[in-house]
Amino acid sequence: MLFHDVVIVGGGLTGLMAACEAPPGLDVALFSKIYPTRSHSGAAQGGFNAALGEDDSVEAHIFDTVKGGDYLGDQDAVEVLCSEGPEVIRSLDRMGVPWSRRPDGRPAQRSLGGAGFPRACYAADISGHVVLHTLYERALAAGVRLYPEWHLVEILIEEGALAGLLLYHLATGRLEVVRCRVALLAAGGYGRIFQKTTNGHSNTGDGTAVAYRAGAVLADMEFVQFHPTTLTGSNILISEAARGEGGYLRNAAGERFMDRYAPQKMELAPRDVVSRSIFQEIKEGRGLDGGSVNLDLTHLGREKILRQLPQITELAHRYAAVDPVREPIPIEPAQHYSMGGIRVNLDCETTIPGLLAAGETANVSVHGANRLGGNSLLETVVFGRRAGRHLGKAAAGRPLPPPPRASLADALGRWQANFSAGPRHPDDSAAAIRDALNRTMTDKVGVFRTGEELGEAMAELAALRTRYDALRLSPGERPFNTELIEHLELGCLLELGEITAGAAFRRTESRGAHYRLDHPHRDDARWLHHTLARRGADGRAVYEAGPVSITRFPPQERGY
């Protein structure tokens, strides 16, 4: 058994920022399923939005974010995000982030989708990477206790409040109880429920699923972002920065088809709009063979491409055998970001006393129904900082809970049920179930949805759950039991896939990234609210409506 005042789960941008910003003297430990520098935050390319420019304003950033989110974002949270942005960017600068620079030495900014101004601070096209590594450096400087390769298994609840965490330590192969006053979940998203995703293998939503099982409320799980430009086949991300720097989308006939869908913003319309437009082109027979369109950078010139977009040049070359300087890149939309997550307030508190959440794991609802490029990286550092600063107060207000008893006994019972002394299920495997889950989600819970297909998806996922429950692993606590990790991850993916499909089935309107062919219009009278999901007594999700904070911008029609 271990104990710390504060435990952070997740070593990406949010978790590291929180660890760095926690009050000095607080005993903070950071647990991460992989080494922090391996976190998927590092794969983010485009940049961090902040209204720093002379012509730009916090007000404009708030408006773009609210409109981009199709009016589902909580405007009080958006205001926090946008107004704290400039200060956080300056603070990152002092920490040592190697931003790309303007001639006068200030951080350079570029345009990303849905923004009225060049607003994203960046470092070429490795913006997430450089900030991740800088925050890792700062965490070392601050003496944060790091526990790499510890996998979250359960959150232990006694009398409705946090009593501790159960984590699996990969190096020893042992399960450990970790006691703490407060815990912050900063465990990232769950893109791996989809077959086509930009997310890394680790993005399996463990934090979100485990919190849900412990009784936390999830919100807006039907809102899934599909990034317009990923390499066809591998779905490796090609940053929106490619279009921010002036790249064009072209169909098979070479037309810049975005003029049909978003004549003003063209390629820099929000991602939901661009992804739907691409699929519309393909559906109407104007795509390339194999269901792609082209991202054309050739007119930007070699020098600009290599200076501003070196990583994607390399990625296109290596994984698609294309030289973006000379030829267009075949791309297709793929899952990229989870707008939904654990419902939290502005102090990052969940509905469970002692449990906080921030970043992609959480839903404070700054993104609403569709996130703008550059706002998720901003969210990680703004809300990571807020969570970190709140940890002191949260820990001071909460004595260390007594050692968990009943909750631990229950959790150990569930743990043992994963194993069997006999052979594994002979005809089935986690890999086969995962493959089926991924295909169902991509085929039936994707960019274009219908009630019929969502209903089919729910039935398929329920059947997969039954198959999963029959799987058994060979016993034994072995070091680096990655078979066990993948088994646990699959359980989380199935849980989150079911809620995503269920929430999407329920919402009979189209808003932001949630597009229903059978209900193609936004319906504010019935649906201008968050979808809240909690786990019912029978283990199935129970949905209800939650209010949206609307402080300054009443909903309008959303055109680009």
Added chain:
Amino acid sequence: MRLTLNISRFDPQTDANPAPQAYPVDWERHETVLDLLIRARQQDPSLAFRRSCRSGICGSCAVQIGDRSRLACQTLVREVAADGDILSIGPLRGFRQLRDLVADMDPFFAALNRVVPWVITLPDHAGLVSPEDAARIESPATCILCGVCDAELPPAGSATPAALVKNLRLAVDPRDALGAQRLKLAGLTAAGMRTFRELLPSLCPKGIKLPVVGE
């Protein structure tokens, strides 16, 4: 096409020594070594290796492929093998093998601490960095801490290779209070530094070109 992965297997609970195990796998022209490792794990779920981003930015999947250390996700099979070949894969050379392809990374990360691996921000720095200074930081700041240089290069001076890269990235940062004095931390001669700078780009998965500092 088909080839055989010859993978070093080791389970500390049952094995005295590592031993290779053969995994015949199909492959296609566009695939990476990581794709094949994932296929091998589908045959045998007990095979342990690390991976995450699958696009060369997280550094998890550094292993020895054939005769040298590389990122599995960044290595196209066709670059290292032909149809029918046997391709050996092991943990990073010189690292302790914890299990199968999983190397002990703790000493690697701990070695960074030797060079004070963070910007010691000058208290009066105004937050402006010229594009020229930013350009000097850029290449070493692409380091993903994968461990390949530590596996492939002999120690030079008193800092490990990855720590040396970090040290140089910080030494050229105009915000840093130590700046060029950081070179003393590495205990490296000018000749040793030149050799290191020449060797690094060809084996580093990010092709890092180190800036010239105070030589």
